[in-house]
Amino acid sequence: MEQHQFKIEDSAHHLQRIDKILPIFNSEWSRSQIQDWIKEGLVAVNGKPVKSNYKLKLDDQVVVTEKEVIEADIQPENLNLDIYYEDEDVAIVYKPKGMVVHPSAGHYSGTLVNGLMYQIKDLSGINGEIRPGIVHRIDKDTSGLLMIAKNDVAHRALVEQLMAKTVTRKYTALVHGHIPHEFGTIDAPIGRNKNDRQSMAVEDDGKPAVTHFNVLENFKNHTLVSCQLETGRTHQIRVHMKYIGYPLVGDPKYGPKKTPDIGGQALHAGVIGFEHPRTGEYIERTAPLPESFEAVIEQARREEI
Structure with missing residues:
Protein backbone atom coordinates (compact mmCIF):
# COMPACT_ATOMS: atom_id res chain seq x y z
CA MET A 1 0.00 0.00 0.00
CA GLU A 2 1.16 3.53 -0.81
CA GLN A 3 0.32 6.65 1.17
CA HIS A 4 -0.47 10.04 -0.37
CA GLN A 5 -0.63 13.27 1.65
CA PHE A 6 -2.45 16.45 0.69
CA LYS A 7 -3.10 19.81 2.31
CA ILE A 8 -6.30 21.64 1.40
CA GLU A 9 -5.15 25.08 0.29
CA ASP A 10 -7.52 25.98 -2.55
CA SER A 11 -10.57 27.94 -1.38
CA ALA A 12 -12.58 26.25 -4.15
CA HIS A 13 -12.20 22.97 -2.23
CA HIS A 14 -13.42 24.45 1.07
CA LEU A 15 -16.64 22.77 2.28
CA GLN A 16 -16.64 20.34 -0.67
CA ARG A 17 -17.20 16.61 -0.15
CA ILE A 18 -13.97 14.70 0.21
CA ASP A 19 -15.03 11.93 -2.20
CA LYS A 20 -15.65 14.57 -4.87
CA ILE A 21 -12.39 16.47 -4.41
CA LEU A 22 -9.80 13.70 -4.01
CA PRO A 23 -10.05 12.49 -7.64
CA ILE A 24 -8.90 16.00 -8.63
CA PHE A 25 -5.60 15.38 -6.85
CA ASN A 26 -5.04 12.11 -8.72
CA SER A 27 -6.73 11.58 -12.09
CA GLU A 28 -6.27 7.80 -11.79
CA TRP A 29 -8.66 7.68 -8.84
CA SER A 30 -12.40 7.43 -9.39
CA ARG A 31 -15.00 8.68 -6.95
CA SER A 32 -16.32 5.15 -6.36
CA GLN A 33 -12.78 3.96 -5.66
CA ILE A 34 -12.30 6.73 -3.10
CA GLN A 35 -15.63 5.84 -1.47
CA ASP A 36 -14.52 2.20 -1.16
CA TRP A 37 -11.25 3.23 0.45
CA ILE A 38 -13.13 5.51 2.86
CA LYS A 39 -15.37 2.60 3.91
CA GLU A 40 -12.22 0.58 4.63
CA GLY A 41 -10.80 3.38 6.76
CA LEU A 42 -8.00 4.17 4.32
CA VAL A 43 -8.72 7.92 4.13
CA ALA A 44 -7.96 10.13 7.12
CA VAL A 45 -8.26 13.86 7.75
CA ASN A 46 -6.10 15.38 10.48
CA GLY A 47 -5.27 11.87 11.66
CA LYS A 48 -8.85 10.56 11.87
CA PRO A 49 -10.85 8.40 9.42
CA VAL A 50 -13.79 10.22 7.80
CA LYS A 51 -16.95 9.40 5.90
CA SER A 52 -17.61 10.06 2.21
CA ASN A 53 -19.77 13.11 2.98
CA TYR A 54 -17.07 14.81 5.05
CA LYS A 55 -16.70 18.43 3.92
CA LEU A 56 -13.14 19.57 3.63
CA LYS A 57 -11.85 22.71 5.31
CA LEU A 58 -8.87 24.91 4.52
CA ASP A 59 -5.61 23.57 6.01
CA ASP A 60 -7.04 20.05 6.45
CA GLN A 61 -4.30 17.42 6.23
CA VAL A 62 -5.53 14.46 4.17
CA VAL A 63 -3.82 11.07 4.01
CA VAL A 64 -4.94 8.49 1.47
CA THR A 65 -3.64 4.95 1.78
CA GLU A 66 -3.90 3.66 -1.79
CA LYS A 67 -4.87 0.02 -1.86
CA GLU A 68 -2.88 -2.14 -4.22
CA VAL A 69 -4.88 -3.21 -7.25
CA ILE A 70 -4.78 -6.96 -7.78
CA GLU A 71 -5.01 -8.00 -11.42
CA LYS A 165 -11.57 10.02 -38.94
CA THR A 166 -12.34 7.58 -41.75
CA VAL A 167 -14.33 5.06 -39.70
CA THR A 168 -18.11 5.30 -40.15
CA ARG A 169 -19.90 5.40 -36.80
CA LYS A 170 -23.60 6.18 -36.83
CA TYR A 171 -25.85 6.26 -33.77
CA THR A 172 -29.58 6.60 -33.20
CA ALA A 173 -30.64 8.71 -30.22
CA LEU A 174 -33.92 9.88 -28.72
CA VAL A 175 -33.60 13.34 -27.21
CA HIS A 176 -35.72 15.69 -25.16
CA GLY A 177 -37.20 18.64 -27.03
CA HIS A 178 -38.36 19.40 -30.54
CA ILE A 179 -35.38 20.15 -32.82
CA PRO A 180 -36.69 22.69 -35.36
CA HIS A 181 -34.07 22.12 -38.08
CA GLU A 182 -33.35 19.01 -40.14
CA PHE A 183 -29.61 18.67 -39.52
CA GLY A 184 -26.64 20.25 -37.85
CA THR A 185 -23.01 19.94 -36.75
CA ILE A 186 -21.76 20.37 -33.19
CA ASP A 187 -18.11 21.41 -33.11
CA ALA A 188 -17.23 21.92 -29.46
CA PRO A 189 -14.21 20.65 -27.46
CA ILE A 190 -14.86 18.10 -24.72
CA GLY A 191 -12.88 17.62 -21.52
CA ARG A 192 -13.27 16.55 -17.92
CA ASN A 193 -15.97 18.61 -16.19
CA LYS A 194 -14.14 20.99 -13.88
CA ASN A 195 -17.04 20.91 -11.40
CA ASP A 196 -17.59 17.14 -11.50
CA ARG A 197 -14.61 14.90 -12.23
CA GLN A 198 -16.94 11.97 -12.91
CA SER A 199 -18.47 13.57 -15.99
CA MET A 200 -17.42 15.26 -19.22
CA ALA A 201 -18.41 18.69 -20.52
CA VAL A 202 -17.76 21.19 -23.28
CA GLU A 203 -14.61 22.93 -22.04
CA ASP A 204 -12.47 25.55 -23.78
CA ASP A 205 -9.32 23.53 -23.10
CA GLY A 206 -10.90 20.19 -24.02
CA LYS A 207 -10.03 17.95 -26.98
CA PRO A 208 -11.60 18.70 -30.39
CA ALA A 209 -14.96 16.96 -30.82
CA VAL A 210 -17.33 17.01 -33.79
CA THR A 211 -20.78 15.40 -34.03
CA HIS A 212 -23.03 15.59 -37.09
CA PHE A 213 -26.74 14.93 -36.65
CA ASN A 214 -29.93 14.84 -38.67
CA VAL A 215 -33.54 14.56 -37.56
CA LEU A 216 -35.25 11.26 -38.31
CA GLU A 217 -38.63 12.02 -36.72
CA ASN A 218 -40.16 14.80 -34.63
CA PHE A 219 -42.60 14.20 -31.81
CA LYS A 220 -44.34 16.78 -29.64
CA ASN A 221 -41.80 16.68 -26.81
CA HIS A 222 -38.97 14.58 -28.22
CA THR A 223 -36.89 14.11 -31.38
CA LEU A 224 -35.39 10.98 -32.90
CA VAL A 225 -32.00 11.76 -34.42
CA SER A 226 -29.18 10.05 -36.25
CA CYS A 227 -25.70 11.10 -35.08
CA GLN A 228 -22.44 10.49 -36.91
CA LEU A 229 -19.16 10.82 -35.04
CA GLU A 230 -16.19 12.56 -36.58
CA THR A 231 -14.22 12.18 -33.35
CA GLY A 232 -14.69 9.74 -30.49
CA ARG A 233 -14.51 11.53 -27.15
CA THR A 234 -15.86 10.01 -23.96
CA HIS A 235 -19.66 10.48 -23.79
CA GLN A 236 -19.42 12.66 -26.91
CA ILE A 237 -23.00 12.41 -28.19
CA ARG A 238 -24.45 12.66 -24.70
CA VAL A 239 -22.39 15.78 -23.90
CA HIS A 240 -22.91 17.46 -27.27
CA MET A 241 -26.68 16.98 -27.38
CA LYS A 242 -26.97 18.34 -23.84
CA TYR A 243 -24.78 21.29 -24.85
CA ILE A 244 -27.20 22.37 -27.60
CA GLY A 245 -30.20 21.90 -25.31
CA TYR A 246 -31.46 18.46 -26.37
CA PRO A 247 -30.20 15.90 -23.82
CA LEU A 248 -30.75 12.20 -24.36
CA VAL A 249 -33.84 10.54 -22.92
CA GLY A 250 -33.02 8.30 -19.95
CA ASP A 251 -29.52 9.68 -19.45
CA PRO A 252 -28.85 9.61 -15.67
CA LYS A 253 -25.69 11.71 -15.95
CA TYR A 254 -26.47 14.34 -18.59
CA GLY A 255 -30.25 14.24 -18.90
CA PRO A 256 -32.78 16.43 -17.07
CA LYS A 257 -33.97 15.40 -13.62
CA LYS A 258 -37.36 14.34 -14.97
CA THR A 259 -36.02 12.10 -17.72
CA PRO A 260 -37.73 8.67 -17.81
CA ASP A 261 -35.97 5.80 -16.05
CA ILE A 262 -35.38 3.41 -18.96
CA GLY A 263 -32.18 1.84 -17.64
CA GLY A 264 -29.82 4.35 -19.21
CA GLN A 265 -29.56 6.69 -22.18
CA ALA A 266 -31.58 6.04 -25.36
CA LEU A 267 -28.56 5.61 -27.62
CA HIS A 268 -27.74 2.86 -30.12
CA ALA A 269 -24.53 2.44 -32.15
CA GLY A 270 -26.26 1.02 -35.20
CA VAL A 271 -23.67 1.35 -38.00
CA ILE A 272 -19.93 0.65 -38.12
CA GLY A 273 -17.86 0.80 -41.30
CA PHE A 274 -14.12 0.67 -41.99
CA GLU A 275 -11.48 -0.33 -44.52
CA HIS A 276 -10.25 -3.89 -44.04
CA PRO A 277 -6.65 -3.77 -42.72
CA ARG A 278 -5.42 -6.48 -45.10
CA THR A 279 -7.58 -6.31 -48.23
CA GLY A 280 -8.53 -2.63 -48.31
CA GLU A 281 -12.19 -3.63 -48.84
CA TYR A 282 -14.77 -1.37 -47.20
CA ILE A 283 -16.79 -3.33 -44.65
CA GLU A 284 -19.98 -1.97 -43.09
CA ARG A 285 -22.59 -3.60 -40.91
CA THR A 286 -25.88 -2.36 -39.44
CA ALA A 287 -27.61 -3.54 -36.26
CA PRO A 288 -31.34 -2.81 -35.85
CA LEU A 289 -32.64 -0.97 -32.82
CA PRO A 290 -33.28 -3.25 -29.83
CA GLU A 291 -36.93 -3.88 -29.01
CA SER A 292 -36.64 -1.93 -25.76
CA PHE A 293 -35.50 1.17 -27.69
CA GLU A 294 -38.30 0.75 -30.23
CA ALA A 295 -40.76 0.63 -27.32
CA VAL A 296 -39.45 3.92 -25.90
CA ILE A 297 -39.75 5.56 -29.33
CA GLU A 298 -43.35 4.39 -29.57
CA GLN A 299 -44.05 5.87 -26.14
CA ALA A 300 -42.62 9.19 -27.32
CA ARG A 301 -44.73 8.99 -30.46
CA ARG A 302 -47.86 8.54 -28.29
CA GLU A 303 -46.67 11.28 -25.91
CA GLU A 304 -46.55 8.82 -23.00
CA ILE A 305 -43.14 9.90 -21.74
Missing part, protein backbone atom coordinates in the same frame (compact mmCIF):
# COMPACT_ATOMS: atom_id res chain seq x y z
CA ALA A 72 -8.01 -10.22 -11.94
CA ASP A 73 -7.85 -13.50 -13.82
CA ILE A 74 -10.18 -12.81 -16.74
CA GLN A 75 -12.00 -15.95 -17.80
CA PRO A 76 -13.79 -16.79 -21.07
CA GLU A 77 -17.58 -16.91 -20.72
CA ASN A 78 -20.26 -18.11 -23.12
CA LEU A 79 -22.36 -14.95 -23.43
CA ASN A 80 -23.83 -15.83 -26.86
CA LEU A 81 -22.55 -12.64 -28.47
CA ASP A 82 -23.96 -11.75 -31.88
CA ILE A 83 -21.08 -11.60 -34.36
CA TYR A 84 -22.01 -9.61 -37.47
CA TYR A 85 -18.74 -10.18 -39.31
CA GLU A 86 -15.54 -12.17 -38.74
CA ASP A 87 -12.43 -13.18 -40.65
CA GLU A 88 -8.80 -13.88 -39.68
CA ASP A 89 -8.07 -10.21 -38.92
CA VAL A 90 -11.18 -8.43 -37.65
CA ALA A 91 -14.67 -8.93 -36.30
CA ILE A 92 -17.78 -6.81 -35.80
CA VAL A 93 -19.61 -7.68 -32.60
CA TYR A 94 -22.85 -6.48 -31.03
CA LYS A 95 -22.76 -5.27 -27.42
CA PRO A 96 -26.14 -5.35 -25.68
CA LYS A 97 -27.31 -2.51 -23.46
CA GLY A 98 -26.18 -3.01 -19.86
CA MET A 99 -22.97 -4.88 -20.74
CA VAL A 100 -19.56 -3.42 -19.87
CA VAL A 101 -17.01 -3.55 -22.71
CA HIS A 102 -13.97 -4.69 -20.71
CA PRO A 103 -13.18 -5.74 -17.14
CA SER A 104 -12.56 -3.07 -14.53
CA ALA A 105 -12.94 -2.68 -10.78
CA GLY A 106 -16.18 -4.41 -9.83
CA HIS A 107 -16.70 -5.84 -13.32
CA TYR A 108 -14.53 -8.90 -13.82
CA SER A 109 -17.17 -11.12 -15.41
CA GLY A 110 -20.03 -10.74 -17.86
CA THR A 111 -18.14 -8.18 -19.94
CA LEU A 112 -17.83 -8.14 -23.71
CA VAL A 113 -14.19 -9.21 -23.33
CA ASN A 114 -15.23 -12.31 -21.37
CA GLY A 115 -17.56 -13.23 -24.21
CA LEU A 116 -14.98 -12.47 -26.90
CA MET A 117 -12.43 -14.72 -25.21
CA TYR A 118 -14.93 -17.59 -25.44
CA GLN A 119 -16.16 -17.05 -29.01
CA ILE A 120 -13.12 -15.52 -30.74
CA LYS A 121 -9.92 -17.30 -29.82
CA ASP A 122 -7.38 -14.92 -31.37
CA LEU A 123 -7.46 -11.30 -30.16
CA SER A 124 -4.95 -8.47 -30.40
CA GLY A 125 -2.81 -7.84 -27.33
CA ILE A 126 -1.89 -4.18 -27.73
CA ASN A 127 -4.24 -3.01 -24.96
CA GLY A 128 -3.04 -5.65 -22.48
CA GLU A 129 -4.58 -8.71 -20.89
CA ILE A 130 -7.64 -6.87 -19.63
CA ARG A 131 -8.68 -5.40 -23.01
CA PRO A 132 -7.78 -7.98 -25.70
CA GLY A 133 -9.12 -7.06 -29.14
CA ILE A 134 -10.69 -3.80 -27.98
CA VAL A 135 -10.04 -0.95 -30.42
CA HIS A 136 -12.75 1.45 -29.25
CA ARG A 137 -15.60 1.44 -26.72
CA ILE A 138 -19.21 2.39 -26.21
CA ASP A 139 -20.83 3.12 -22.85
CA LYS A 140 -22.32 0.35 -20.73
CA ASP A 141 -25.91 1.46 -21.36
CA THR A 142 -25.39 2.11 -25.08
CA SER A 143 -26.17 -0.82 -27.35
CA GLY A 144 -24.55 -1.45 -30.69
CA LEU A 145 -21.65 -2.54 -32.85
CA LEU A 146 -17.92 -2.53 -32.14
CA MET A 147 -15.03 -3.44 -34.41
CA ILE A 148 -12.66 -5.98 -32.86
CA ALA A 149 -9.02 -6.64 -33.81
CA LYS A 150 -7.80 -10.25 -33.93
CA ASN A 151 -4.10 -9.39 -34.25
CA ASP A 152 -1.83 -6.45 -33.53
CA VAL A 153 -1.33 -5.49 -37.19
CA ALA A 154 -5.10 -5.16 -37.66
CA HIS A 155 -5.40 -3.30 -34.35
CA ARG A 156 -2.89 -0.64 -35.37
CA ALA A 157 -4.57 -0.22 -38.76
CA LEU A 158 -8.00 0.28 -37.21
CA VAL A 159 -6.65 2.78 -34.67
CA GLU A 160 -5.03 4.71 -37.52
CA GLN A 161 -8.40 4.87 -39.29
CA LEU A 162 -10.04 6.18 -36.12
CA MET A 163 -7.36 8.85 -35.82
CA ALA A 164 -7.79 9.73 -39.50
Whole structure:
Protein backbone atom coordinates (compact mmCIF):
# COMPACT_ATOMS: atom_id res chain seq x y z
CA MET A 1 0.00 0.00 0.00
CA GLU A 2 1.16 3.53 -0.81
CA GLN A 3 0.32 6.65 1.17
CA HIS A 4 -0.47 10.04 -0.37
CA GLN A 5 -0.63 13.27 1.65
CA PHE A 6 -2.45 16.45 0.69
CA LYS A 7 -3.10 19.81 2.31
CA ILE A 8 -6.30 21.64 1.40
CA GLU A 9 -5.15 25.08 0.29
CA ASP A 10 -7.52 25.98 -2.55
CA SER A 11 -10.57 27.94 -1.38
CA ALA A 12 -12.58 26.25 -4.15
CA HIS A 13 -12.20 22.97 -2.23
CA HIS A 14 -13.42 24.45 1.07
CA LEU A 15 -16.64 22.77 2.28
CA GLN A 16 -16.64 20.34 -0.67
CA ARG A 17 -17.20 16.61 -0.15
CA ILE A 18 -13.97 14.70 0.21
CA ASP A 19 -15.03 11.93 -2.20
CA LYS A 20 -15.65 14.57 -4.87
CA ILE A 21 -12.39 16.47 -4.41
CA LEU A 22 -9.80 13.70 -4.01
CA PRO A 23 -10.05 12.49 -7.64
CA ILE A 24 -8.90 16.00 -8.63
CA PHE A 25 -5.60 15.38 -6.85
CA ASN A 26 -5.04 12.11 -8.72
CA SER A 27 -6.73 11.58 -12.09
CA GLU A 28 -6.27 7.80 -11.79
CA TRP A 29 -8.66 7.68 -8.84
CA SER A 30 -12.40 7.43 -9.39
CA ARG A 31 -15.00 8.68 -6.95
CA SER A 32 -16.32 5.15 -6.36
CA GLN A 33 -12.78 3.96 -5.66
CA ILE A 34 -12.30 6.73 -3.10
CA GLN A 35 -15.63 5.84 -1.47
CA ASP A 36 -14.52 2.20 -1.16
CA TRP A 37 -11.25 3.23 0.45
CA ILE A 38 -13.13 5.51 2.86
CA LYS A 39 -15.37 2.60 3.91
CA GLU A 40 -12.22 0.58 4.63
CA GLY A 41 -10.80 3.38 6.76
CA LEU A 42 -8.00 4.17 4.32
CA VAL A 43 -8.72 7.92 4.13
CA ALA A 44 -7.96 10.13 7.12
CA VAL A 45 -8.26 13.86 7.75
CA ASN A 46 -6.10 15.38 10.48
CA GLY A 47 -5.27 11.87 11.66
CA LYS A 48 -8.85 10.56 11.87
CA PRO A 49 -10.85 8.40 9.42
CA VAL A 50 -13.79 10.22 7.80
CA LYS A 51 -16.95 9.40 5.90
CA SER A 52 -17.61 10.06 2.21
CA ASN A 53 -19.77 13.11 2.98
CA TYR A 54 -17.07 14.81 5.05
CA LYS A 55 -16.70 18.43 3.92
CA LEU A 56 -13.14 19.57 3.63
CA LYS A 57 -11.85 22.71 5.31
CA LEU A 58 -8.87 24.91 4.52
CA ASP A 59 -5.61 23.57 6.01
CA ASP A 60 -7.04 20.05 6.45
CA GLN A 61 -4.30 17.42 6.23
CA VAL A 62 -5.53 14.46 4.17
CA VAL A 63 -3.82 11.07 4.01
CA VAL A 64 -4.94 8.49 1.47
CA THR A 65 -3.64 4.95 1.78
CA GLU A 66 -3.90 3.66 -1.79
CA LYS A 67 -4.87 0.02 -1.86
CA GLU A 68 -2.88 -2.14 -4.22
CA VAL A 69 -4.88 -3.21 -7.25
CA ILE A 70 -4.78 -6.96 -7.78
CA GLU A 71 -5.01 -8.00 -11.42
CA ALA A 72 -8.01 -10.22 -11.94
CA ASP A 73 -7.85 -13.50 -13.82
CA ILE A 74 -10.18 -12.81 -16.74
CA GLN A 75 -12.00 -15.95 -17.80
CA PRO A 76 -13.79 -16.79 -21.07
CA GLU A 77 -17.58 -16.91 -20.72
CA ASN A 78 -20.26 -18.11 -23.12
CA LEU A 79 -22.36 -14.95 -23.43
CA ASN A 80 -23.83 -15.83 -26.86
CA LEU A 81 -22.55 -12.64 -28.47
CA ASP A 82 -23.96 -11.75 -31.88
CA ILE A 83 -21.08 -11.60 -34.36
CA TYR A 84 -22.01 -9.61 -37.47
CA TYR A 85 -18.74 -10.18 -39.31
CA GLU A 86 -15.54 -12.17 -38.74
CA ASP A 87 -12.43 -13.18 -40.65
CA GLU A 88 -8.80 -13.88 -39.68
CA ASP A 89 -8.07 -10.21 -38.92
CA VAL A 90 -11.18 -8.43 -37.65
CA ALA A 91 -14.67 -8.93 -36.30
CA ILE A 92 -17.78 -6.81 -35.80
CA VAL A 93 -19.61 -7.68 -32.60
CA TYR A 94 -22.85 -6.48 -31.03
CA LYS A 95 -22.76 -5.27 -27.42
CA PRO A 96 -26.14 -5.35 -25.68
CA LYS A 97 -27.31 -2.51 -23.46
CA GLY A 98 -26.18 -3.01 -19.86
CA MET A 99 -22.97 -4.88 -20.74
CA VAL A 100 -19.56 -3.42 -19.87
CA VAL A 101 -17.01 -3.55 -22.71
CA HIS A 102 -13.97 -4.69 -20.71
CA PRO A 103 -13.18 -5.74 -17.14
CA SER A 104 -12.56 -3.07 -14.53
CA ALA A 105 -12.94 -2.68 -10.78
CA GLY A 106 -16.18 -4.41 -9.83
CA HIS A 107 -16.70 -5.84 -13.32
CA TYR A 108 -14.53 -8.90 -13.82
CA SER A 109 -17.17 -11.12 -15.41
CA GLY A 110 -20.03 -10.74 -17.86
CA THR A 111 -18.14 -8.18 -19.94
CA LEU A 112 -17.83 -8.14 -23.71
CA VAL A 113 -14.19 -9.21 -23.33
CA ASN A 114 -15.23 -12.31 -21.37
CA GLY A 115 -17.56 -13.23 -24.21
CA LEU A 116 -14.98 -12.47 -26.90
CA MET A 117 -12.43 -14.72 -25.21
CA TYR A 118 -14.93 -17.59 -25.44
CA GLN A 119 -16.16 -17.05 -29.01
CA ILE A 120 -13.12 -15.52 -30.74
CA LYS A 121 -9.92 -17.30 -29.82
CA ASP A 122 -7.38 -14.92 -31.37
CA LEU A 123 -7.46 -11.30 -30.16
CA SER A 124 -4.95 -8.47 -30.40
CA GLY A 125 -2.81 -7.84 -27.33
CA ILE A 126 -1.89 -4.18 -27.73
CA ASN A 127 -4.24 -3.01 -24.96
CA GLY A 128 -3.04 -5.65 -22.48
CA GLU A 129 -4.58 -8.71 -20.89
CA ILE A 130 -7.64 -6.87 -19.63
CA ARG A 131 -8.68 -5.40 -23.01
CA PRO A 132 -7.78 -7.98 -25.70
CA GLY A 133 -9.12 -7.06 -29.14
CA ILE A 134 -10.69 -3.80 -27.98
CA VAL A 135 -10.04 -0.95 -30.42
CA HIS A 136 -12.75 1.45 -29.25
CA ARG A 137 -15.60 1.44 -26.72
CA ILE A 138 -19.21 2.39 -26.21
CA ASP A 139 -20.83 3.12 -22.85
CA LYS A 140 -22.32 0.35 -20.73
CA ASP A 141 -25.91 1.46 -21.36
CA THR A 142 -25.39 2.11 -25.08
CA SER A 143 -26.17 -0.82 -27.35
CA GLY A 144 -24.55 -1.45 -30.69
CA LEU A 145 -21.65 -2.54 -32.85
CA LEU A 146 -17.92 -2.53 -32.14
CA MET A 147 -15.03 -3.44 -34.41
CA ILE A 148 -12.66 -5.98 -32.86
CA ALA A 149 -9.02 -6.64 -33.81
CA LYS A 150 -7.80 -10.25 -33.93
CA ASN A 151 -4.10 -9.39 -34.25
CA ASP A 152 -1.83 -6.45 -33.53
CA VAL A 153 -1.33 -5.49 -37.19
CA ALA A 154 -5.10 -5.16 -37.66
CA HIS A 155 -5.40 -3.30 -34.35
CA ARG A 156 -2.89 -0.64 -35.37
CA ALA A 157 -4.57 -0.22 -38.76
CA LEU A 158 -8.00 0.28 -37.21
CA VAL A 159 -6.65 2.78 -34.67
CA GLU A 160 -5.03 4.71 -37.52
CA GLN A 161 -8.40 4.87 -39.29
CA LEU A 162 -10.04 6.18 -36.12
CA MET A 163 -7.36 8.85 -35.82
CA ALA A 164 -7.79 9.73 -39.50
CA LYS A 165 -11.57 10.02 -38.94
CA THR A 166 -12.34 7.58 -41.75
CA VAL A 167 -14.33 5.06 -39.70
CA THR A 168 -18.11 5.30 -40.15
CA ARG A 169 -19.90 5.40 -36.80
CA LYS A 170 -23.60 6.18 -36.83
CA TYR A 171 -25.85 6.26 -33.77
CA THR A 172 -29.58 6.60 -33.20
CA ALA A 173 -30.64 8.71 -30.22
CA LEU A 174 -33.92 9.88 -28.72
CA VAL A 175 -33.60 13.34 -27.21
CA HIS A 176 -35.72 15.69 -25.16
CA GLY A 177 -37.20 18.64 -27.03
CA HIS A 178 -38.36 19.40 -30.54
CA ILE A 179 -35.38 20.15 -32.82
CA PRO A 180 -36.69 22.69 -35.36
CA HIS A 181 -34.07 22.12 -38.08
CA GLU A 182 -33.35 19.01 -40.14
CA PHE A 183 -29.61 18.67 -39.52
CA GLY A 184 -26.64 20.25 -37.85
CA THR A 185 -23.01 19.94 -36.75
CA ILE A 186 -21.76 20.37 -33.19
CA ASP A 187 -18.11 21.41 -33.11
CA ALA A 188 -17.23 21.92 -29.46
CA PRO A 189 -14.21 20.65 -27.46
CA ILE A 190 -14.86 18.10 -24.72
CA GLY A 191 -12.88 17.62 -21.52
CA ARG A 192 -13.27 16.55 -17.92
CA ASN A 193 -15.97 18.61 -16.19
CA LYS A 194 -14.14 20.99 -13.88
CA ASN A 195 -17.04 20.91 -11.40
CA ASP A 196 -17.59 17.14 -11.50
CA ARG A 197 -14.61 14.90 -12.23
CA GLN A 198 -16.94 11.97 -12.91
CA SER A 199 -18.47 13.57 -15.99
CA MET A 200 -17.42 15.26 -19.22
CA ALA A 201 -18.41 18.69 -20.52
CA VAL A 202 -17.76 21.19 -23.28
CA GLU A 203 -14.61 22.93 -22.04
CA ASP A 204 -12.47 25.55 -23.78
CA ASP A 205 -9.32 23.53 -23.10
CA GLY A 206 -10.90 20.19 -24.02
CA LYS A 207 -10.03 17.95 -26.98
CA PRO A 208 -11.60 18.70 -30.39
CA ALA A 209 -14.96 16.96 -30.82
CA VAL A 210 -17.33 17.01 -33.79
CA THR A 211 -20.78 15.40 -34.03
CA HIS A 212 -23.03 15.59 -37.09
CA PHE A 213 -26.74 14.93 -36.65
CA ASN A 214 -29.93 14.84 -38.67
CA VAL A 215 -33.54 14.56 -37.56
CA LEU A 216 -35.25 11.26 -38.31
CA GLU A 217 -38.63 12.02 -36.72
CA ASN A 218 -40.16 14.80 -34.63
CA PHE A 219 -42.60 14.20 -31.81
CA LYS A 220 -44.34 16.78 -29.64
CA ASN A 221 -41.80 16.68 -26.81
CA HIS A 222 -38.97 14.58 -28.22
CA THR A 223 -36.89 14.11 -31.38
CA LEU A 224 -35.39 10.98 -32.90
CA VAL A 225 -32.00 11.76 -34.42
CA SER A 226 -29.18 10.05 -36.25
CA CYS A 227 -25.70 11.10 -35.08
CA GLN A 228 -22.44 10.49 -36.91
CA LEU A 229 -19.16 10.82 -35.04
CA GLU A 230 -16.19 12.56 -36.58
CA THR A 231 -14.22 12.18 -33.35
CA GLY A 232 -14.69 9.74 -30.49
CA ARG A 233 -14.51 11.53 -27.15
CA THR A 234 -15.86 10.01 -23.96
CA HIS A 235 -19.66 10.48 -23.79
CA GLN A 236 -19.42 12.66 -26.91
CA ILE A 237 -23.00 12.41 -28.19
CA ARG A 238 -24.45 12.66 -24.70
CA VAL A 239 -22.39 15.78 -23.90
CA HIS A 240 -22.91 17.46 -27.27
CA MET A 241 -26.68 16.98 -27.38
CA LYS A 242 -26.97 18.34 -23.84
CA TYR A 243 -24.78 21.29 -24.85
CA ILE A 244 -27.20 22.37 -27.60
CA GLY A 245 -30.20 21.90 -25.31
CA TYR A 246 -31.46 18.46 -26.37
CA PRO A 247 -30.20 15.90 -23.82
CA LEU A 248 -30.75 12.20 -24.36
CA VAL A 249 -33.84 10.54 -22.92
CA GLY A 250 -33.02 8.30 -19.95
CA ASP A 251 -29.52 9.68 -19.45
CA PRO A 252 -28.85 9.61 -15.67
CA LYS A 253 -25.69 11.71 -15.95
CA TYR A 254 -26.47 14.34 -18.59
CA GLY A 255 -30.25 14.24 -18.90
CA PRO A 256 -32.78 16.43 -17.07
CA LYS A 257 -33.97 15.40 -13.62
CA LYS A 258 -37.36 14.34 -14.97
CA THR A 259 -36.02 12.10 -17.72
CA PRO A 260 -37.73 8.67 -17.81
CA ASP A 261 -35.97 5.80 -16.05
CA ILE A 262 -35.38 3.41 -18.96
CA GLY A 263 -32.18 1.84 -17.64
CA GLY A 264 -29.82 4.35 -19.21
CA GLN A 265 -29.56 6.69 -22.18
CA ALA A 266 -31.58 6.04 -25.36
CA LEU A 267 -28.56 5.61 -27.62
CA HIS A 268 -27.74 2.86 -30.12
CA ALA A 269 -24.53 2.44 -32.15
CA GLY A 270 -26.26 1.02 -35.20
CA VAL A 271 -23.67 1.35 -38.00
CA ILE A 272 -19.93 0.65 -38.12
CA GLY A 273 -17.86 0.80 -41.30
CA PHE A 274 -14.12 0.67 -41.99
CA GLU A 275 -11.48 -0.33 -44.52
CA HIS A 276 -10.25 -3.89 -44.04
CA PRO A 277 -6.65 -3.77 -42.72
CA ARG A 278 -5.42 -6.48 -45.10
CA THR A 279 -7.58 -6.31 -48.23
CA GLY A 280 -8.53 -2.63 -48.31
CA GLU A 281 -12.19 -3.63 -48.84
CA TYR A 282 -14.77 -1.37 -47.20
CA ILE A 283 -16.79 -3.33 -44.65
CA GLU A 284 -19.98 -1.97 -43.09
CA ARG A 285 -22.59 -3.60 -40.91
CA THR A 286 -25.88 -2.36 -39.44
CA ALA A 287 -27.61 -3.54 -36.26
CA PRO A 288 -31.34 -2.81 -35.85
CA LEU A 289 -32.64 -0.97 -32.82
CA PRO A 290 -33.28 -3.25 -29.83
CA GLU A 291 -36.93 -3.88 -29.01
CA SER A 292 -36.64 -1.93 -25.76
CA PHE A 293 -35.50 1.17 -27.69
CA GLU A 294 -38.30 0.75 -30.23
CA ALA A 295 -40.76 0.63 -27.32
CA VAL A 296 -39.45 3.92 -25.90
CA ILE A 297 -39.75 5.56 -29.33
CA GLU A 298 -43.35 4.39 -29.57
CA GLN A 299 -44.05 5.87 -26.14
CA ALA A 300 -42.62 9.19 -27.32
CA ARG A 301 -44.73 8.99 -30.46
CA ARG A 302 -47.86 8.54 -28.29
CA GLU A 303 -46.67 11.28 -25.91
CA GLU A 304 -46.55 8.82 -23.00
CA ILE A 305 -43.14 9.90 -21.74
